Amino acid sequence: MNDSKSHPSYVAKYLKAVPRSGIRDFFEIVTTRKDVISLGIGEPDFVTPWHIRESSIYALNHGATSYTANLGLLELRQSISRYVEHRFQAQYDPTTEIMITVGVSEALDLAIRAIIEPGDEVLYHEPCYVSYGPIITFAHGIPVPIATHKENEFRLTREALEAKVTPKTKALLLNFPTNPTGAVLTQDDVEMLAEFAIKHDIVVITDEIYAELTYEGERPSIASIPGMKPRTIFLNGFSKAWAMTGFRIGFSCAPPELTETMMKIHQYTMLCAPVLAQEAAIEALKNGDKDVEEMRRAYKQRRNLMLKGFEAAGIPCLRPKGAFYTFPYIGDFGLSSQNFAMQLLEAENVACVPGTAFGACGEGFIRCAYAAGTNEIQEALVRIARFVKRLG
Amino acid sequence: MDELLQLLKTDGRQSVKTLADMLTLSEDEIRSRMTTYEQQGIIRGYRAVVNEDLLDPNRVRAAIEVCMKPDRGGGYDRVAERIGKFSEVESLHLMSGGYDLLVFVEGDSLKEVAGFVNERLATLDGVRSTATHFTLKTYKDQGVMMETGSEHERLKVSP
Numbered sequence: 368m369n370d371s372k373s374h375p376s377y378v379a380k381y382l383k384a385v386p387r388s389g390i391r392d393f394f395e396i397v398t399t400r401k402d403v404i405s406l407g408i409g410e411p412d413f414v415t416p417w418h419i420r421e422s423s424i425y426a427l428n429h430g431a432t433s434y435t436a437n438l439g440l441l442e443l444r445q446s447i448s449r450y451v452e453h454r455f456q457a458q459y460d461p462t463t464e465i466m467i468t469v470g471v472s473e474a475l476d477l478a479i480r481a482i483i484e485p486g487d488e489v490l491y492h493e494p495c496y497v498s499y500g501p502i503i504t505f506a507h508g509i510p511v512p513i514a515t516h517k518e519n520e521f522r523l524t525r526e527a528l529e530a531k532v533t534p535k536t537k538a539l540l541l542n543f544p545t546n547p548t549g550a551v552l553t554q555d556d557v558e559m560l561a562e563f564a565i566k567h568d569i570v571v572i573t574d575e576i577y578a579e580l581t582y583e584g585e586r587p588s589i590a591s592i593p594g595m596k597p598r599t600i601f602l603n604g605f606s607k608a609w610a611m612t613g614f615r616i617g618f619s620c621a622p623p624e625l626t627e628t629m630m631k632i633h634q635y636t637m638l639c640a641p642v643l644a645q646e647a648a649i650e651a652l653k654n655g656d657k658d659v660e661e662m663r664r665a666y667k668q669r670r671n672l673m674l675k676g677f678e679a680a681g682i683p684c685l686r687p688k689g690a691f692y693t694f695p696y697i698g699d700f701g702l703s704s705q706n707f708a709m710q711l712l713e714a715e716n717v718a719c720v721p722g723t724a725f726g727a728c729g730e731g732f733i734r735c736a737y738a739a740g741t742n743e744i745q746e747a748l749v750r751i752a753r754f755v756k757r758l759g
Numbered sequence: 760m761d762e763l764l765q766l767l768k769t770d771g772r773q774s775v776k777t778l779a780d781m782l783t784l785s786e787d788e789i790r791s792r793m794t795t796y797e798q799q800g801i802i803r804g805y806r807a808v809v810n811e812d813l814l815d816p817n818r819v820r821a822a823i824e825v826c827m828k829p830d831r832g833g834g835y836d837r838v839a840e841r842i843g844k845f846s847e848v849e850s851l852h853l854m855s856g857g858y859d860l861l862v863f864v865e866g867d868s869l870k871e872v873a874g875f876v877n878e879r880l881a882t883l884d885g886v887r888s889t890a891t892h893f894t895l896k897t898y899k900d901q902g903v904m905m906e907t908g909s910e911h912e913r914l915k916v917s918p
Contacts, residue, residue, distance in 0.1 A: 394916040407916035414911075497918045546918075664762065668781035675780040718916055741777065 385504055388497045389724035393708065397718045404747045406735040407718040409546065411610035411691070413665075413738075415647070416658040419609065422650035423643045431642050437634045438626075439467025439618070440645045446652040447618055455578070457590040457601060459620040466630055467640045467648075471576050471604040471617035476502050477629040478572045478600045478619060479538070483508040487537035492523050493726030494694070496546045496574075500726075508537070514728035517685055517696060521550035528563050538570040539563075541589065544577040547725045547734035548694045549687020554587045561592040572600045576617075577690040579608030579659055582667045584688050590620070597622055600629075607691075608659045609651040614644035666691050669737040669744055676748030680755055691738040694722065698731030700758040708733055714757075715750035763792055764801070771805035810905045811865075812897055819872045820849070820865050820894040823880065824858040826887045835859060838885040847875045858890070869893070 444461035468474040485507040491499045493512040503510040515521040543552045564571050590601040604617030677684040684695035697707050704721035722729030779786045796802040811818050843851045849863040866872040
């Protein structure tokens with residue numbers, strides 16, 4: 368019996384307008400196929416280093432099965448405080464300014480909800496991670512994407528920002544190094560962004576989850592710019608650099624009032640991040656530097672390999688300086704991003720993600736992750752080259 | 760450690776082209792650096808890591824602790840060199856602690872290894888005593904796990 372027609376829809380109207388992630392649609396097609404080489408994976412192909420996994424097992428053996436403080440284990444917050452100061456030159460008090468969350472995704476949601484009133488506008492750069500637009504909508508804010516372009520290496524420019532800022536602009540959301548483009552900011556860019564934020568009195572939420580995976584050039588954080596701390600929410604986590612995606616541990620650093628507000632939402636919706644994963648994160652910060660260094664080196668080598676392959680195949684691609692994605696330009700082959708990705712999958716069994724999954728200005732691009740084994744990358748490159756040769 | 764060496768230590772079969780692409784160097788540069796490492800004796804060889812347990816269940820491995828009488832002038836080196844030249848000896852280390860040399864020996868049978876210890880190793884001048892431990896199973900060798908369990912599969916596409 369199907370009752371669905373006899374009832375009105377119970378779903379909130381504003382949510383109906385949010386499309387589900389383009390990645391999800393693609394995922395469903397890919398899973399129906401066998402022997403696919405996937406460059407479509409947005410997570411490390413490394414397993415979490417054993418000593419980190421083992422620390423979770425040890426904690427479990429010793430009965431670590433309870434809640435933790437809402438803000439997270441103090442020992443972990445203290446480690447994070449030292450880490451952020453050392454690595455990002457920004458000081459945060461572990462007792463009032465740092466909170467452990469369930470991945471950066473939760474932290475980002477909390478940050479937006481903590482500051483947005485209905486109708487507030489939030490600026491963010493596209494192409495970007497798939498959740499940025501929707502979480503702003505979920506908080507009844509208005510997403511205001513700013514297109515970035517390969518000509519500027521997908522960095523934000525003052526002109527583009529000034530063109531979109533209005534009196535209703537409440538926040539600017541940054542993600543450098545960027546998923547999917549691998550773009551990074553220079554010190555000049557960061558200073559420009561800080562000046563812009565101060566001039567228009569807006570909050571900066573900076574998602575720096577890929578910061579450790581920066582391969583060349585500067586690694587400045589806007590959180591370290593004088594005068595920015597009161598208006599900055601700094602987000603980071605363990606998923607990428609320590610290969611801990613499944614542990615779901617992120618964190619936020621923000622002034623006490625903002626942290627307290629985010630904590631209120633976290634307290635009533637999540638309570639705390641899982642204790643076993645927090646224990647693993649303590650170990651990651653204590654003894655994981657060498658792992659991060661080794662994985663960073665491996666990603667860089669694979670990036671080089673992939674860039675060389677695109678070059679040989681005649682596919683233009685910027686040299687990404689961070690994260691583990693390349694974002695080659697395939698717009699000259701006469702296919703839309705979506706069709707290129709679909710046909711590549713059908714013809715050669717290689718999965719990548721159409722650039723449009725990351726915003727309209729991703730048209731003409733595909734995202735290829737190099738968080739994959741070198742043999743896989745090499746075979747995928749052979750297939751991609753064969754595919755574009757046929758396209759002519 | 761140099762990135763090239765590190766890559767070769769992980770996979771000695773990488774092609775020169777792949778190594779060149781990964782390190783953004785020319786193929787000639789890779790070749791000449793490998794040759795230099797070989798000439799300097801830093802790279803001592805390239806070989807497969809084999810799980811002998813799967814290959815031949817009768818094959819025997821033993822770790823032998825050797826106590827020695829040091830030689831005036833040569834210390835342990837002269838005897839160690841003599842021991843190392845036996846083809847049965849897979850690896851040989853001078854150790855701190857309760858004995859002097861640790862010798863890993865391989866052979867086709869228990870008898871063969873026993874024969875080597877009795878007839879050749881223990882009888883060497885300078886060797887005071889030996890203690891032989893036979894390997895029952897090898898779990899990890901040269902940094903490689905000998906058995907890999909089923910791997911958890913990642914999602915094929917994720918954001």
